[in-house]
Amino acid sequence: MFDPKLTALLPDLASYILVVTEGSFTAAAKRLNVTPSALSKLITRLEHALSCKLVERTTRKLVITQAGQKVYDQAVVMMNAAQQAVEVSQSEHLDPRGSITVAAPEAFLYSVLQPHVTSFLQQYPEIQLKLRAADGEIDLFRDGIDVAFKLTDKPDENLVLKEISKTNLVLCASPAYIESRGMPCHPTELAEHDCLYLAETSRDNIWDFVKEDAFFAVTVSGRYAVNHSQMRLTGVKNHLGIGIFHDFVVQNALESGEVVEVLADWTIKSNYHGAIAMQYRQTQYMPTRLRVFIDFINRKLFPNTFYKSR
CATH class of the missing domain: 3.40.190.10 (Periplasmic binding protein-like II)
Structure with missing residues (x-):
């Protein structure tokens, strides 16, 4: 059973959620139609009640403490539950x-x-x-x-x-590119080809291949890198090189013959x-x-x- 005294904290927790999501006391105060100083005092009161520091106040930005992040996460759960309670009462008679x-x-x-x-x-x-x-x-x-x-x-x-x-990852190229540059027969041969990759992280141009007990991590390169799947696919269709895609992205292009699969007997490993x-x-x-x-x-x-x- 919860402590009835905790109910007094609920409005303050709701205000704290707004401070975090807005990123400043000024923006949150405007949403709440109160002054920034009044809102700051409210958060100080909440910190005293919880016996922990929630935010670090600086002249440039608002920094959420580690304890403040945990309180925020739980407060969001509570607010979502409250919203659901309201919606449940209406769900039977509303579209x-x-x-x-x-x-x-x-x-x-x-x-x-x-x-x-x-x-x-x-x-x-x-x-x-x-x-x-x-x-x-x-x-x-x-x-x-x-x-x-x-x-x-x-x-x-x-x-x-x-x-x-x-979903699997599929390596693809246009028929014209393969005709011009040849079909790779082994992952290591990709080092000699133009490849399209994401370029989001330092490891995005390292492609991992597995077949039975064999594993190869190949560093690829190319003139075009983009972290948008459809733009990358357009590049492949326009013969810019070989790219990796989720199967659902290239399904239609494979079926129409716009692209062909490369190294189909190898499995490409990735976090996605x-x-x-x-x-x-x-x-x-x-x-x-x-x-x-x-x-x-x-x-x-x-x-x-x-x-x-x-």
Whole structure:
């Protein structure tokens, strides 16, 4: 049973969430229609009540302490639960309505989800859908995400998991490029080719290949690097070199013959391959808008089978 005294902290915690998300006392105070000094005193009162420092105040910026981040994460959970409590009371007599925030890797968002967005919004005119391209780590609680799609072998164990499909990485080039430069027969031969890679991190031009007990890490190079899958695919179609893609990105191009697979008998290893997982928070009372979105995605995507070369 919770301490009734804690209820007095809830308004202060809600204000603290706004301070963190806005990034300054001034911006948060404007949203709350109070003065920055009054808001600063409120946060000081909360710090005394919790016996910990939440923020470091400087003239240039607001720095959240380690304890402050933990308090923020839990406060967001509490506010989400409060919002769900309100929505549960309305869900039985209201059509699905409200906002849903969905995060997914850029390539999956464009190639797989995007074709279904219009029909979903047409079917549920009272729902606002916010899509975020997120190729890094996604924290649903911290980032205010309702549903996250992840390409990973290690889904978050604290969330509900719906595995939509599997995805592999495919190495591709245009037929004209292969005719001009030759078809690589071994991963090490890629060092002699023009390759298109992401160029986001220092290791993006090191490609890992596995076949049975053999493993090769090949450093590639090329004149064109871009961290956008469709732009990279356009470059490959225009004969700029060899690129790595998720199978769902190049499925149509492979089937049409615009590109051909390279080193099909090798497996490409990466942090972004394995299961295509849809994840969301476990809750006994799921908002209607979220339930209809999850059901819609299940109907649209679960039967799909992406291109498989092996």
